[in-house]
Amino acid sequence: MIGRIAAAALTTAALLTTGTAVSAAAPVGVTVLPRPSGQFQVGTTTLHLVDQGRPDPFQPDRPRELMVSVFYPAMATERFPRAHYVSTELVPDIQRRLGIELPGLLTNSYTDAPALRDGRFPVVLYTPGAGVSRLLGTGLAEDLASRGYVVVTMDHTYEGPAVEFPGGRITSAAPMPEGFVPSVRKKYIAARLLDIRFVVDSLTRLAAGTDPDAENRWLPTGLAGALDPDRIGIVGHSSGGYAAVEAMHDDRRISAAVDLDGQIGVDEDFGQAATEGVDRPVLVMTSRQIEEVGDANPSLDAFWQHGTGWKRQLTMSNSAHYDYTDMPTLVPDAVRPAAKTYFGPIPAARAADLTHTYVSALFDKFLRNDSNTALDHPGTDPEITTLR
Template sequence: MADVVTAKRGKALRRGAAIGALVSASVLAAAGCGPEGSQGAGGSGGPGVHSPAATGRKAPMALPAPTGRYPVGTVSRHLVDRQRRDPWVAERPHRELMVSVRYPAQAGAGRYPRAPQLLPDEAAGFDRMNSFSEFVHPGKVAWGATRTYAHEGAPVVRHRGRLPVVLYSPGGGDPRSFGSTLCDELASRGYVVVTVDHTYEAPAVRFPDGRVARSVMPQEAARAQKARRMPELLKKLAAVRVADTRFVLDRLATPGAGSALPDGLRRAVDPDAVGMFGQSAGGFTAAQTMHDDRRIKAAVNMDGVMGYTQRDDDPSNPSTVGTDGVDRPLLLMGKEGDTHRTMPSWGAAWAHSTGWHRDLTLRGGEHAGYTDAQALIPQVARQLGLPAKDVGAMIGTVAPERAIGAQRAYVTAFFDRWLRGRDSGLLDGPSVRRPEVRFVP
């Protein structure tokens, strides 16, 4: 999630994208450890929360429709890792995950209901714990009213050949569905996309039997902060995320009820064409998992610091993806100011990587703009009367439609090139059609 530390608080910390973003903003605030005694998602205020014109209306918000040739279908799967106790809640004997699968569907998918972005319990958890609480109070936004463009249970498209697979890991403290814009886009272009909730880190995860696993990160962050052991917590977060992802990879090929994919879809995918992407901590997770597991053929890191510190100008506690680099394609996509020349963890991975790699900057972009916030926050701002400077602090100053279009274009081009062998040339250099994207040499 975005690390919203504004100039109003006088902080010189980089507003980047460490795996520690979740403990440096929303979670620390919820734990009572935020900067200058700030209150978290359950607090009662603070400077710059919203303008006096705020109305408090909770109207539904809309995500942009995907542009690919296929309608999108979706199913959710409950996965249980019986070889691993839950690392966050000791009394849970097994690690349980919820994943959602997006896929290209047959014509007529519109007969099936569009999936909500968040279930009610998940929306309530996100309302309490997100990095926008400095600007938007809890209860002001109908987070659970948004529908994705994925149709629940729609039949898989009939196709020639096998479909490539892409995994998505969300930002720290975000739900798996907060990347729905890009996930729906990739599915509409013929990819099977598996999104992963990292249980007890995400604000709330609802299981099919009605249980809701709520985040324990505020307590974990408070303990780590008090003991001055934050790097250890960040290392554990990264290790848990990578283990979750590798377990999901195992379950892509598993038959029956324990599979991450329904039988018809499992037989349709290409197990040798698997990529991964994510935002913030999810971007680090994608790069680190590719380093650790050769089943990942290509990865996109969207503004995620690749080290175990809360500040990327602190080079201590580096990750192995930084010290070793990777030998497969890696795309770095940063907000304004975040490049391999300015961020030590990116610079280390860049210097040590022998595989194809590119570094793109979204001019005028902000950290959370690589999530569904890019589409939703302008609608929130209109409802609540937020000033432009607050919107800019959350998602940047680039026009949202330009930002979304650029992310769709470059992420799709990357996976098309490395998972399908279809090279559009978009990644070879700057494009006059995409002036908001800068290639960093």
């Protein structure tokens, strides 16, 4: 899937808009993301993280820098503004790539609201697919936060389509004169793995009371005390799914992983998680599309052979690769027929609900020791089939 479909992610906008004149503007104040299913209100903030000890592999004269969004259980949200899905500066680039207009789209989160004072919450990291913004994991992040997780979504600078840094500075994806060939994909994955490790380092510092933000800006009240660095999970989509499982293989601070529709390697070059296995729990959720294409099967077979931890593979009927992201919710219904490469017949709201249910179930089961999750009751949802 990293080969055919994830590479195609880099031209998503063109395929969504080619041959159509369809575009839909979100009126000011509209929320189209599903309402989070948990009991808590959700706050959000951003962090600018700079790894002074690592030159950027795409800009070697600069240290590696990242932007992450943090979603967390919040309180007193009525005093804080709702967060926009896309900042004003990023709107032109993002809407051009998605073929939709987003200037008025709001999330379900409240900017810089104080964190809920109810002890420390497990942490979940989110890493997106190849050439995709962290924004497309917002719906999942909000849902997990509403259930009592601190969720950190990350952009991988110079791989994501556009990343906004403080002061309105925007970086675009690095040029790929040879195309999205395996050597390029390996370079991206290597950078991602170090990014993930650095984000974990930064969150550990934050939980200990040190502000990791490069500008040392004011952070939401109580945020540092809301993170539990001893309970960390990770979820990724497509090549982010590969990075998630590989990062857990490399870093024992990560206790559980979810791979959403990704193989565990780059084409025939399997990752170490596939060739050596991991001893911690992994949930793989595949689309019907990836099952039909079959790209992921060899690396997943190797992972099943070598892994010694709890593992399960589920598939969602009538689904395609991007049904595990926010994209189906954002794209107007009239555009969906032109985008069938990316979305299946399953309704967007149902795909989101199932994704949120089973991702949270994995983390509930292994970060909270909950034995009464959706994973403990197979057959409850007819769209979900257990493959192994």
